[in-house]
Amino acid sequence: MLDINHYDKDNVFAKILRKELPSTKVYESEYSYAFKDINPVAPVHVLIISKGEYTCFSDFMNKASAEEKNDFLNAIIETVRILDIEDGGYRLVSNVGIDAGQEVPHFHVHIIAGRKLHAKC
Numbered sequence: 449m450l451d452i453n454h455y456d457k458d459n460v461f462a463k464i465l466r467k468e469l470p471s472t473k474v475y476e477s478e479y480s481y482a483f484k485d486i487n488p489v490a491p492v493h494v495l496i497i498s499k500g501e502y503t504c505f506s507d508f509m510n511k512a513s514a515e516e517k518n519d520f521l522n523a524i525i526e527t528v529r530i531l532d533i534e535d536g537g538y539r540l541v542s543n544v545g546i547d548a549g550q551e552v553p554h555f556h557v558h559i560i561a562g563r564k565l566h567a568k569c
């Protein structure tokens with residue numbers, strides 16, 4: 449079960465940040481890292497993660513500094529620009545907790561694009 453107050457240092461994204469697991473980088477900044485999703489649901493599927501140890505969006509908003517939050521939002525739009533998906537459109541998703549089906553307990557936002565995305569959620 450995801451415990452938003454307990455950060456698991458052995459989660460997959462923590463290992464990616466420590467370079468113990470490979471990833472395909474799209475963008476990197478001081479506090480954020482963007483890389484391709486290993487199991488894409490659309491032609492474009494990129495994950496933005498905080499470099500800080502936050503379990504989910506709520507944890508990030510509760511504990512991260514204003515600088516980290518600003519950096520993260522900027523990382524999203526920089527990644528969107530690198531991917532060149534503004535004309536066609538894109539979806540941002542952040543799953544939080546059990547009901548949303550969050551699999552990796554490290555804060556991340558999905559950028560999904562490259563085809564018509566039918567379901568609204």
Ligand code: AMP
Pocket residue numbers: 460469471484485486487488495542543549550551552553
């Ligand atoms: P979520 O359900 O929001 O926690 O999404 C976790 C996402 O992480 C899924 O879309 C997975 O395909 C993706 N994922 C899991 N392991 C890796 C990995 N090693 N490299 C890239 N993406 C991964």
